[in-house]
């Protein structure tokens with residue numbers, strides 16, 4: 682059975698990239714069943730209004746609860762299975778590779794990306810008692826809406842589904858994936874030609890010595906992590922470092 686993904690948004694056209702490349706192919710192969718819905722289809726006024734002014738004052742507009750609840754109820758329907766509801770917001774739990782791996786095990790995800798200042802908080806309160814609701818942030822910056830966050834999450838989760846990547850090893854080798862390289866970023870990669878504009882490929886990669894190559898890659902990953910993500914290295918802890926690591 683494909684993983685089902687529903688997305689409710691006032692900009693369904695924002696999700697056209699999900700027809701492209703890896704995720705597009707996964708959909709055509711029947712691995713991913715992605716359905717995009719227009720939130721305004723669940724409004725009842727001529728202007729198809731989805732927002733209103735915030736109680737308590739302040740800038741911007743807040744998304745009204747009624748269109749969201751009608752849309753979510755319609756999408757969830759009376760199926761005995763229920764989706765996990767994912768609400769992107771910069772104030773949510775950080776979306777990490779660990780969360781992506783968790784979502785990749787779910788049969789059904791429902792995304793509720795907001796525009797404006799967010800969705801009336803009673804929507805999360807209401808559905809929190811009926812299904813699992815996750816408010817997730819993709820990073821410490823503010824987007825104009827949750828749509829781009831949904832694209833990020835669907836791509837990170839979709840590539841983990843069985844049959845989506847050609848080479849299963851590439852998932853195990855990912856930066857942040859659990860295992861020997863856990864919470865290290867990846868080092869540099871090279872392809873032909875062996876010399877390009879005077880720059881040589883590190884000779885060890887041409888040596889055929891797989892043990893030495895693995896060691897070199899780990900050293901490069903450690904060096905790059907120390908340079909760009911020192912907080913990851915600090916979190917790694919001594920138990921995840923071997924004697925050789927400590928010399929790098």
Ligand code: ADE
Pocket residue numbers: 769770771817818819820821822823824825826827830
């Ligand atoms: N909506 C706006 N900014 C966001 C962020 N950083 N993550 C998730 N959703 C968002």
